[in-house]
Every structure is written in C-alpha cells, then in structure tokens.
Amino acid sequence: MDNILEVIGVSKNYTGHKALDDVSINIARGTVYGLLGPNGAGKTTLIRIINHITAPDSGTVMFDGHTLTAADVSQIGYLPEERGLYKKMKVGEQAIFFARLKGLSKADATTQLKRWFEKFGISDWWDKKVEELSKGMAQKVQFIVTVLHRPKLLIFDEPFSGFDPINANLLKQEILQLRDEGSTIIFSTHNMGSVEEICSDITLINKGQNILTGNVDELRHRFSDGRCSLTFTGDPRQLMEQLKPMASEFFLDEPKGDEQRLELKLAPGAMLRDVIAAANESTDLIEVGRVMASMNDIFIKTVKQNENND
Amino acid sequence: MANNIMLVIRREFLERVKKKSFIITTILMPVLMLAMMAAPALIMMVSGSEERDITVIDETGMIGSRLQSDKETHFNNLAATPLDSALADTDVSGVLYIPAGTMDGKATPRLYTNGSSSMSLESNVTSQINDIIEDERLKQYDIENLDKILEEVHSDVKLMSIRNDREEGEAQSASATVSYLIGIILTFLLYMCLLLYGQMVMTSIIEEKNNRVLEIVISSVKPTHLMLGKICGIGLVAVTQILIWGVLIAAMSAFVLPALIPDAALSEMAALNAGTLDASSASMDMEVLQAMTLMSNVGYILQLFGLLILFLIGGFLLYAAIYAAIGSAVDNIQDASQLQSFVIFPIIIGIIFGMTAAGDASSPAALWTSFIPFTSPMVMMARVPSGIPMWEVWVSLAILYASFLAMVWIAAKIYRVGIFMYGKKPTFKDLIRWARYK
Structure with a gap:
C-alpha cells in the first residue's frame, strides 16, 4: 500500500513522563486519517514530531518514502488547535508572509491567495488588520494559510471549533475536495460525529500508546458486537419473548405511530436469519438492519478498557 | 531554510520601522537631546528675575x-x-x-x-x-599703589589640554570635561538601546506565545531560526535608528554648525586644531571652544558612531539572547519581572561603571569592566571619547562577540523548550535544566 507517512516505533520522553511510547502509524495516500485520543494523550506531541518541530527520542518517521527531513516541512500544512495571527499585521500581508515561509514566491502567493479569498468571499478583508476580524474570520484566514501551498500532507487539529454550522460545512467540503485532489489529511478532533463523516481510518492514542488502529467502517462493525435492529408493526412484548433464546439485550425505542423499533444483541451462536424468521412469524417486519457502533462508543469503551488494564 | 530567517527578519524589521512611533522618536530624539542641552541656558534666561x-x-x-x-x-x-x-x-x-x-x-x-x-x-x-x-x-x-599691584598680579589662566599620544591630523584637543560629557551621552544611549530593544525582543516573544501565532509560525520555521530572526530583525531596527541619528548629527556638524558659529570662533577653532591657538587671547571659554571643535569634526563623529554601532550590535545580541530565553519561558509579562532582574542588574552595573569610566577612563575598574562582556558596551563607549588605545577596543569587542555567540547558543536551547511550556511560572533553575536538554 502506498503510504504518505509511516511512523515507526516513535517514543518521546519529557522529564517524568512518557509522552509517546513506541507508537506506529501508517497513513495511506489520499485518505482522511483520524488521530483520536483523550486530552493529554500525546496527539500534539506526535503531530509536532511529524511537523519536525520536535525530534523523537527513538523511532523514525518516513515521509513520502524517505526519512522525514526539515525540508519536507514545506510539503506539510499544519493547522494547530491553538492558533493565532499577528494582530497588528494586515490580513493579506500576513497571509503572504506565511505562504512565503512555506516556500511560495511572493507573486505566486498573491495570486493564489486572491483566488482563495474570493472563494471564501473575504476579498475585502485583504487590507484589514487582524485585530479587526472576528474569531471565525481569523480562522478562515488560518485555514487558507494552511492549505495554500498545496501540501501533500495536511494536519488539522480541531478545525471546526469556533465555526458556525454553515462555515463548518463549507470547511468540510473544502477538506474533502483537498483529499480528492490528492492531499492526505490527518484529522485530530474530539468530535466523533465528524470522524464518522469524513475519516476512513483512525488511530486512537491513550497515555502515549496506540491502543486502536483501523478502518472506521470495520471498527464500527467490529464494535457493534452483533447488534441488529428490527422495525415492525405488531406486539413487541410477544416478539421479545420469542427471541429470548437467540438474543441477550433488548432496547425498545419509543413507537413512531404503528412502527416499533427493537434493537437487540445476538446471543453467541445465534444466527440473524433465525431472528428474522421468528420476527416474520409474529409481526409484520418492515426493516432489518445492522447496528453500527458509534465512534463515540468505541472511543469511550476502548479508553476505559485501556485504563482498567493498567 | 536560511531563506526563512530572512523572511522573519524582514517581517520583524518592517513591522517596527513602519510604525509611526518609530519614525517620530527617530526624528524627535535628536531634537529633544538638543533641547535638553539648551534647556538650562533657556531656564536661566527666563527665570532669575525675582527681586x-x-x-x-x-x-x-x-x-x-x-x-x-x-x-x-x-x-x-x-x-x-x-x-x-x-x-x-x-x-x-x-x-x-x-x-x-x-x-x-x-x-x-x-x-x-x-x-x-x-x-x-x-x-x-x-x-x-x-x-x-x-x-x-x-x-x-599700607602698601603703596595697591590697586595697581593687585591688577598686575591678577591672573586668569585657561588650561588647554592636548593629547600627546595622538597621531598628527587627528583631533588633538580634547578637554576632560568634553570627553566626559560625550562619554556619558554615549553610555546612556547604549543603555537605553539595550534596555529598550532587549525588552522589545522579550515582549514580542511573549506576545507571539500568548496569542498562539507561534504555533502556526513554528510549523514552517525552526524555533531556533525564529528566535534568531526575531533578534536580528529588532537589532536591525536599533542599528537603523542609531545610523539615522549618526547621519543627522554628522550632517548637522558638517553643514549646519559652521553656518551658526561666529567667524571669530571659527578661526579660533581652526587655530585650535592646528595647535597654534593662543589660549589667553581666545574670545570664548576654552571648553566651549573645544566642544564646538569636536562637534564640527565630522570624521570624529563618524568614528564614534561607528564604534557605537559595533558595541550596540554586540551588546544587543548578548542581552537580547537572554531576553529571548526569558520571554520564551513565561506566559505573560507579569511572570517575566522576576527573571528580568538577571538582565537589568548587569545593565545597571554597566551604566554605573560607565559613568565613572567617563570621568576617569584609565582607572583599573574602568579597564576591567570594559572587558567583561555584560558591562563592556557601556563602559567602553564611556572610555572611547577620552582616547584610549585602539587595541583595548578591539579586544573588548572580540570578547563581547564571542560571548554573544555563546549566549545565543544557550538561549536557543532554552527557547525551543520554553515556547512549548504553558502554565507554571518557571524559575531560573528550570531555565538551566532546559538548556541542558539534548
């Protein structure tokens, strides 16, 4: 598989604690990769190592097939969670400054910035000072600055925080488009809903260790634990009675008109088709579905399990 | 990546030079200094009328x-x-x-x-x-003709001191009072620049850290490069300001001063330079005459400003590095005050020794403190107008520049750890520990 980034056995110690302990991650080119974990898990340290801001104590980082060097930084765009701009500088001037730091020429930076500013409808901010902008406005500028040099790898840390739903959606579309144009995106967030929406793979870090890695859909199936749902009209109590030998847990939703929805967990060895047959007998079955675990559940469950093991 | 240092320098420099306050102080400062010199005379003219x-x-x-x-x-x-x-x-x-x-x-x-x-x-x-x-x-x-005798006995000597160890053609006449005054002015100028621009480095780093723009910048610039760029950019602002003042003063001494000085004084100044002046016949006070002679000596002024800039660069880089390390370690200005004493203390010692050195340039205390890098910029600039051997100046500069390189190296180590530290107010011990991280 073609990986843009491979983190191999990276460890980093600060006095007194291990920020990262033998972490390995492979990120395939052209994907949106979720980097998850509770506060203080070591995500920021890992991102800083990928950004060549700090060096790992041991382990290596491979970028685009070679060991990561300082020169690769111009191929990476990073939008940190805590971010700001120079308050006294004009927006356009500042954007050009950051673009040039990433290796763009002044002329290139200017033309591309003008295009982005138009796209976001913020052209008239060009000569404004940053201190005149609202937080959301400044964040748009920061986003543009991050992606302007068309990096191969983009790292977004909580990109949607502080945005209203309309702008958040606009940003999401832009991120997905960047992916479609060939950029790889590392997406770090606590918002599990957005992980389900845009990430294809994730890694969950806790206490400096990689405790879960995988494809989002696969994980959600795996963690669904044989849960399925039946939507039907009829008597739910009778159905539950009937299904008892085949399933262990039942969750009955509030009925919507005639329709009832029952979630259940298959007992070990039980087959879904037997459940369907039984349900078909006693009710009018409308829909059978597999229940996917939410990323939220997966996050909480995995982290708790990890804490208990310690 | 050296290109990025240049970009940072450019940004830091332009941001400050384009400010109105910079332009105003740069132009107003020489005017203010002139006004300060003229003030006592003006006050005397205005006041004193009370009967x-x-x-x-x-x-x-x-x-x-x-x-x-x-x-x-x-x-x-x-x-x-x-x-x-x-x-x-x-x-x-x-x-x-x-x-x-x-x-x-x-x-x-x-x-x-x-x-x-x-x-x-x-x-x-x-x-x-x-x-x-x-x-x-x-x-x-009961002495006869007492009044006449007294008149004949009366003496009003004017001392003209001439440097014996100077080459011919150099400004030979420099009274101790005049070099004292020039020394004091240069020392204070340096003191102000070190303190002002050093603190500017610190506040600017704190601001960057506080407002988290730092997080964005360091994703493109290495922390060490960012620190170097900032120090150099602000240093350039200081040098620019001194250069402008130097040019202004040199221009005044070359074009304005000759037009203002009366012809009689002008010819006396020429005689003084040639060493042929008869002091007793001089129409003006010797010290005023010597001061005016110095002020109209453009070469001398340029030499002084040249040395001033060399010591300013060395001293600034040394102190700015310490200020940078402190700025990186704290979250806000309030937390910096305690650590700042590590900088302000040596600067104040420097100005104190500088003031004594201006009075007696060859005292042992003046000699030694003009070699110690923390005090040398101020003490040396106080001594230079008194005419000291040039080798002392070069040795002092060499020590100063070597120590700023060492200090920048240490500061960079503290800086790249410090900028990621939020929350706890660091102590001096913490800084030492960070400097030791590999």
Missing part, C-alpha cells in the same frame, strides 16, 4: 555700605536699627545681620530670610563680604 530686598544691619560699619546691589538683590543699609525691630518687618525678603566681630573672623554674619533663600543669593552675599574683608585687611598693610 529681593535685603535689610542690612551692619555693626562693623565697614561692610554694609559697600555691598553692591544688582538687578536681583537690593541691599538697604540700616545701621542704627536694632536687629529685633528689623526682624519684625516681614515685608522684606530678608535681613542680613553682620555682627561686630566679623572683620576679625570672630563672629559669623547671619541671613534671616522671609521665605526661601537661594544659592545664588547666599553665594553673592558670602563672596561680597569676603572680598570686602580681604580688601580691608590688605589695606592695613
């Missing part, structure tokens, strides 16, 4: 009548009035009581004042009484 009436009660009968009134002070001789009744009159500015034994030095004259006295009044009264008493005592020797 005082002094009632004199003279029991000797010899002094009171000979006290000379002038514009500011009127002496009214009331020989027969008793002191008590004279004192009862509080409308006069004061009462001068000269008891009988004054002539023999057995009693002391007393000045009773209603309201405040003044130094000029007191010295006026004292010197007049002394002159009268001396006069009277001389007369008792």
Whole structure:
C-alpha cells in the first residue's frame, strides 16, 4: 500500500513522563486519517514530531518514502488547535508572509491567495488588520494559510471549533475536495460525529500508546458486537419473548405511530436469519438492519478498557 | 531554510520601522537631546528675575555700605536699627545681620530670610563680604599703589589640554570635561538601546506565545531560526535608528554648525586644531571652544558612531539572547519581572561603571569592566571619547562577540523548550535544566 507517512516505533520522553511510547502509524495516500485520543494523550506531541518541530527520542518517521527531513516541512500544512495571527499585521500581508515561509514566491502567493479569498468571499478583508476580524474570520484566514501551498500532507487539529454550522460545512467540503485532489489529511478532533463523516481510518492514542488502529467502517462493525435492529408493526412484548433464546439485550425505542423499533444483541451462536424468521412469524417486519457502533462508543469503551488494564 | 530567517527578519524589521512611533522618536530624539542641552541656558534666561530686598544691619560699619546691589538683590543699609525691630518687618525678603566681630573672623554674619533663600543669593552675599574683608585687611598693610599691584598680579589662566599620544591630523584637543560629557551621552544611549530593544525582543516573544501565532509560525520555521530572526530583525531596527541619528548629527556638524558659529570662533577653532591657538587671547571659554571643535569634526563623529554601532550590535545580541530565553519561558509579562532582574542588574552595573569610566577612563575598574562582556558596551563607549588605545577596543569587542555567540547558543536551547511550556511560572533553575536538554 502506498503510504504518505509511516511512523515507526516513535517514543518521546519529557522529564517524568512518557509522552509517546513506541507508537506506529501508517497513513495511506489520499485518505482522511483520524488521530483520536483523550486530552493529554500525546496527539500534539506526535503531530509536532511529524511537523519536525520536535525530534523523537527513538523511532523514525518516513515521509513520502524517505526519512522525514526539515525540508519536507514545506510539503506539510499544519493547522494547530491553538492558533493565532499577528494582530497588528494586515490580513493579506500576513497571509503572504506565511505562504512565503512555506516556500511560495511572493507573486505566486498573491495570486493564489486572491483566488482563495474570493472563494471564501473575504476579498475585502485583504487590507484589514487582524485585530479587526472576528474569531471565525481569523480562522478562515488560518485555514487558507494552511492549505495554500498545496501540501501533500495536511494536519488539522480541531478545525471546526469556533465555526458556525454553515462555515463548518463549507470547511468540510473544502477538506474533502483537498483529499480528492490528492492531499492526505490527518484529522485530530474530539468530535466523533465528524470522524464518522469524513475519516476512513483512525488511530486512537491513550497515555502515549496506540491502543486502536483501523478502518472506521470495520471498527464500527467490529464494535457493534452483533447488534441488529428490527422495525415492525405488531406486539413487541410477544416478539421479545420469542427471541429470548437467540438474543441477550433488548432496547425498545419509543413507537413512531404503528412502527416499533427493537434493537437487540445476538446471543453467541445465534444466527440473524433465525431472528428474522421468528420476527416474520409474529409481526409484520418492515426493516432489518445492522447496528453500527458509534465512534463515540468505541472511543469511550476502548479508553476505559485501556485504563482498567493498567 | 536560511531563506526563512530572512523572511522573519524582514517581517520583524518592517513591522517596527513602519510604525509611526518609530519614525517620530527617530526624528524627535535628536531634537529633544538638543533641547535638553539648551534647556538650562533657556531656564536661566527666563527665570532669575525675582527681586529681593535685603535689610542690612551692619555693626562693623565697614561692610554694609559697600555691598553692591544688582538687578536681583537690593541691599538697604540700616545701621542704627536694632536687629529685633528689623526682624519684625516681614515685608522684606530678608535681613542680613553682620555682627561686630566679623572683620576679625570672630563672629559669623547671619541671613534671616522671609521665605526661601537661594544659592545664588547666599553665594553673592558670602563672596561680597569676603572680598570686602580681604580688601580691608590688605589695606592695613599700607602698601603703596595697591590697586595697581593687585591688577598686575591678577591672573586668569585657561588650561588647554592636548593629547600627546595622538597621531598628527587627528583631533588633538580634547578637554576632560568634553570627553566626559560625550562619554556619558554615549553610555546612556547604549543603555537605553539595550534596555529598550532587549525588552522589545522579550515582549514580542511573549506576545507571539500568548496569542498562539507561534504555533502556526513554528510549523514552517525552526524555533531556533525564529528566535534568531526575531533578534536580528529588532537589532536591525536599533542599528537603523542609531545610523539615522549618526547621519543627522554628522550632517548637522558638517553643514549646519559652521553656518551658526561666529567667524571669530571659527578661526579660533581652526587655530585650535592646528595647535597654534593662543589660549589667553581666545574670545570664548576654552571648553566651549573645544566642544564646538569636536562637534564640527565630522570624521570624529563618524568614528564614534561607528564604534557605537559595533558595541550596540554586540551588546544587543548578548542581552537580547537572554531576553529571548526569558520571554520564551513565561506566559505573560507579569511572570517575566522576576527573571528580568538577571538582565537589568548587569545593565545597571554597566551604566554605573560607565559613568565613572567617563570621568576617569584609565582607572583599573574602568579597564576591567570594559572587558567583561555584560558591562563592556557601556563602559567602553564611556572610555572611547577620552582616547584610549585602539587595541583595548578591539579586544573588548572580540570578547563581547564571542560571548554573544555563546549566549545565543544557550538561549536557543532554552527557547525551543520554553515556547512549548504553558502554565507554571518557571524559575531560573528550570531555565538551566532546559538548556541542558539534548
């Protein structure tokens, strides 16, 4: 598989604690990769190592097939969670400054910035000072600055925080488009809903260790634990009675008109088709579905399990 | 990546130079300094018009009548009035009581004042009484033609000091007073620049950290490069300011000053430079003449500013590095105050030694502190106007530049750890520990 980034056995110690302990991650080119974990898990340290801001104590980082060097930084765009701009500088001037730091020429930076500013409808901010902008406005500028040099790898840390739903959606579309144009995106967030929406793979870090890695859909199936749902009209109590030998847990939703929805967990060895047959007998079955675990559940469950093991 | 340092330098430099406050201070400062020099003369011209009436009660009968009134002070001789009744009159500015034994030095004259006295009044009264008493005592020797003899005896020597160890053609005449003044001015200029621009480095780093723009910048620039760029950018601002002042002053001395100085003084200055001036015939005070000669010597001024800039760069980089390390370690200005004493303390020691060195450039204390890098910029600039051997200047500069390289290296190590530290207020110990991280 073609990986843009491979983190191999990276460890980093600060006095007194291990920020990262033998972490390995492979990120395939052209994907949106979720980097998850509770506060203080070591995500920021890992991102800083990928950004060549700090060096790992041991382990290596491979970028685009070679060991990561300082020169690769111009191929990476990073939008940190805590971010700001120079308050006294004009927006356009500042954007050009950051673009040039990433290796763009002044002329290139200017033309591309003008295009982005138009796209976001913020052209008239060009000569404004940053201190005149609202937080959301400044964040748009920061986003543009991050992606302007068309990096191969983009790292977004909580990109949607502080945005209203309309702008958040606009940003999401832009991120997905960047992916479609060939950029790889590392997406770090606590918002599990957005992980389900845009990430294809994730890694969950806790206490400096990689405790879960995988494809989002696969994980959600795996963690669904044989849960399925039946939507039907009829008597739910009778159905539950009937299904008892085949399933262990039942969750009955509030009925919507005639329709009832029952979630259940298959007992070990039980087959879904037997459940369907039984349900078909006693009710009018409308829909059978597999229940996917939410990323939220997966996050909480995995982290708790990890804490208990310690 | 060296390109990125240049970009950071450019940003830091332009951001400050384009500010209105920079342009205003750069232009106004020389004007202000001139005004400060001219102020005492102006104040003297404006003030001093207050008139005082002094009632004199003279029991000797010899002094009171000979006290000379002038514009500011009127002496009214009331020989027969008793002191008590004279004192009862509080409308006069004061009462001068000269008891009988004054002539023999057995009693002391007393000045009773209603309201405040003044130094000029007191010295006026004292010197007049002394002159009268001396006069009277001389007369008792009964010398013929005394006045004529006194006039012939009177001497008013003006000292002209000339540097013996200077090459021919250099400004040879420099009185200690003039070099003292220039030394003090240069020392203060350096002190101000080090403190002001050093703190600018610190506040700018704190601001960057505080407002988290740092997080964005360091994703493109190495922390060490960012620190270097910032220090150099702000240093350039300081150098620019001094350069502008240097050019302004040199231009004034080349074009403005010759036009203002009277022709007589001009020819005397030329004579002074050539070493042919007859001091006794000079129309002006020697020191004023020497000061003017120096001020109109463009080469000398350029040399001074050249050295000033060399010491400014070295001293600034040394102190800015420390300021940068401190700025990186704290979250806000308040937390910085304690650590700042590590910088302010040596700077103040520097200015103190600088001021003494301006007075006596060859004292051992001045010599040694002008080699110690923390004090050398200020002390050396105080000594330079007195004309010290050039090798001392170069050695001092070499030590200074070597130590700033070492300091920048240490500061960079602290900086790249410090900028990621939020929350806890760091101690000096923490800084040392960070510097030791590999």
